[in-house]
Amino acid sequence: MLKVDIDTKMKFLQGFSHKTRVQILESIKEEEKTVSQIVEELEGNQSNISQHLACLRGCGLIVGRQEGKYVHYRVRNQLVRDLLTMFDVVLEDVHKDIACCDSHID
Template identity: 60%
Template sequence: METIALDTKVKFLRGFSDKTRIQILEALLDGEKTVSQITEKISGNQSNISQHLACLKGCGIITGRQEGRYSLYRIRNDQIRELLMMFNTVLADIENDVERCGVQIEE
């Protein structure tokens, strides 16, 4: 198995470390969406959503493509989709511990 640099792992995990980015990813679980569709689904600010999409794309978590004047975004691959689903599986077991964790959530 190839060893991935620790800094690369940390950068990748930071892509998941924001409430808005998790909302975006959950919105994309059921398929490709435009910025407007994502904004509507999570009741967000379009400019803010666009910044988070750029972060997720830069981290390789999502991909984007142009279709006419629209940018469409989707989860990059099945492995990332499975990782997102695995979060729910793991958290179902440890949710109470995580809620008591002293780590601050940035809003």
């Protein structure tokens, strides 16, 4: 397994570091959706969601496909879906011990 450098890895992992991005990933994990569908579903605003989508695209986690004036986003591939599933599996196992780490260091 060819190891990718740590900075590239961090860019990749940033995709999972914000609630909105994770919610987007979950939302399009099984079926592609347009930006406006995602905006509506997450009750976000267009600009903000669009920025998070750009981030996820940059992380390689999602891909978009233009169709007329709509852009449909979907999770990149099965491996990424598997990773998302694995989060749930590991988290369920670990769940009971999470307490501090309030999304920051203290």
